[in-house]
Amino acid sequence: MNNGKSIFTRYFAICSAVILISFCCLGTVLLLVSSRYFLDEKKSLMLKDARALASYTQEKMLEQPDRWREDVAAEMKTYAIGSNSDYLLCSDDGYVVAATGGEVENIDPELLIKFNGTTTYSYDDLNGELDEVCHITGDSFSANGPRYYVLAYSPKSQQDNYTKNIMEIFMVSAIAVLLVVMFLVYFATLKLTEPITEVAEIAKKLGNGDFSVTLPEYTTKEFNELSIAFNEMAANLKSYDTMRNSFLANVSHELRTPMTSIGGFVDGILDGTIPKSQQNYYMRIISSEVGRLTRLVKSMLNLAKIEAGELEPNKTSFPVTEPILDTLLTFEPRIDEKNIDIRGLDVQRINMYADIDLIHQVMYNLIENAIKFVDKGGYIEFSFEDGEDATSVSIRNSGEGLAEDELPLVFDRFYKTDKSRGIHAQGLGLGLNIARSIVEIHGGKIMVKSLKGEYTEFTFTIPKAEKNEE
Template structure:
């Protein structure tokens, strides 16, 4: 069975909680056991010292030869019953002289081993967890306190023994309370982990649903941003990606539709005229005219395909620039001469060609394509008897080249879209029937490839002007360094902890 992220996270966290409780329980029982033993030995030792003090007084009064049982034994009994322990007195040979039972433990009449007595006299005390050489049938805590004569001789040893079964009872009670409290904690912890995990996984599930929707071509779904943590940032990035995909999909469909339209129109024209020539519909004396139209349409298809290939190469980064120092004004003059006859036919005045040399460092062929497209565009939309003006502005940043034409101008609402692929203004549709709307897009792509920029100025009913900038090599280097610095700053900001 496939495990989901929810089940993996829930099982992992639950296992950690269970393992933590087990470790906590083991540590608690270990420390409780140690505390109980130390406390038990301390209690038994205290009572053993009290019993030894009473016994010493009786031995001293009897010159260390005997103990007055009528005086000492009742005291033993009181102390023994108060702590549920047995108190007994052994002489230096191990024989038990007095015994007061305060516990219900079964015992046998046996002597205390000599090694136990020696240990008590040598160390000044004795502690044991055992059966005291078989006196008891089960384990007991035993503490022994030696008694000496006034001249330091061994007189006797007082032993206090308590059943070790109390430890098991104590630990079982501790364990029972720990289990009950752990169950309550586990229920609360599992509930908290369940809802926390569900809340953590919910945005991811929405992202999965959105990606499934994207795979079907629907890019409208968005993931709600409920926080600004890592999941929230992921949701924001996901929504941005969805918007980018939607924009790309719209552009792709528009591109496909525009390409289909631009290819279908000339191909339909070519097919119709060729079929007319073949089936005799077009008379022989008109065939040359229609063949010229077919030739123009084929050239139009060639230009369209070439433009699309150029765009693809630029966007794929496959177009290699070959920068060189050249006179951009000379490029403009040569380009204008290619339009000499149509310019004279429309009586167009060309201004600004007498500027002299304007040296720039760029790819001459690509800049020639930019200039050609802009002058061709200016010629298409200049009014008859109007003007085309070229001007240059040189600065430390670079050289700006402006190509201006009189005419109807461009509407304000159309300027933001003028560089889009296949975009044609309403006015251009009647004048630019041979264009595909790719020239200005190629112009902007080439200028951006050089690190420059292009802007449009227009006043409706007066003029239109396209100004592109070719940056100097020094300014390119500075711009590159500034971009690198900005990237470094962005990386440092990402490393900084968020301000709470």
């Protein structure tokens, strides 16, 4: 048995993973952006201050050739405090004239060359003169002879500390937000999967045969649609279960009645209860009951084939009156017995495109039904319509007719309009259902109308052949 993870666990795990991955990506982006922002802003500020100090120093050197050092050193300290960076002033031979931090005394002159032109940035420790690798930028100027350099530098540890502080703030915030979000996701997931759990429970009850269960309406569109579909399925299953029980009861009854009669008559013949003079009479009854059983089994097999889609009509074109005349000849004794007037067969040739054997069965069932319920001395009238797209056949019989509430039921299996009166006990209640099924597999339709106390009329329509079928 597969005890896999529940949908709640999967959904919660997926949401949690997405949130965690999102936070990780956000943290990575924040780390890169903050680091780049710090460096760009720091470099821009240091370069701006270095150029301002170079201009200031050059001006002081020219104005006060003998007393400029004290003013420049004080200005450098002011800039250092404002930008949180260190500055130094050196001559082109590398001698450090003034500095705001460290014990820097001399700088390799070759390292100063890069600050002569457009290149104003270096990531270096000045050959070990600085305590650690620094971001260095600067500017140069000429005054009173030699060329001087103003360098601004910021240790990499400052950048690292800045990034670390940013990440610490982010982590604390992320953990707090993550806890709140996970709490909300947990209950949201619980709420979202609650209908699925409810559907599973109802499905179990449905599987155990309780077809009265239903699902409530949901506010979520998809779940509400599922609820409607599920309730419709439950209603259909309940209907099918009722039909199945009715089907089994009717089949049992239909099989039991003739079999009981056959068994009783056979036992009577064998044990001598039925005298020899009457044996032929009862043998005919037995033959009739066997025929009834045969028709029942054949009808049920035909229904099974139709429902399974195994009955494919072999369509041909034939005169529509041909199966009618053959069927009427079969029922001639019963027609004469009830003195039935047959009307409407004196028509011009009308062809129907269908399976003649299956249409013959439709005609047989409808005519048998008409003969069964026509009043003595009444009539059975046929009418035909040869349309452009279809051929229609109507069979009307005089007689008691059907009540309005019976009309929707006459095509149901084992439904008998006369079951309360106990007449025509030989009927199976399958004929009209089979007739409808055969008409429908031809792509047609069948209808019934009746006027209580006057007539009942069945009409079925079969589509004509398409050009590619002719």
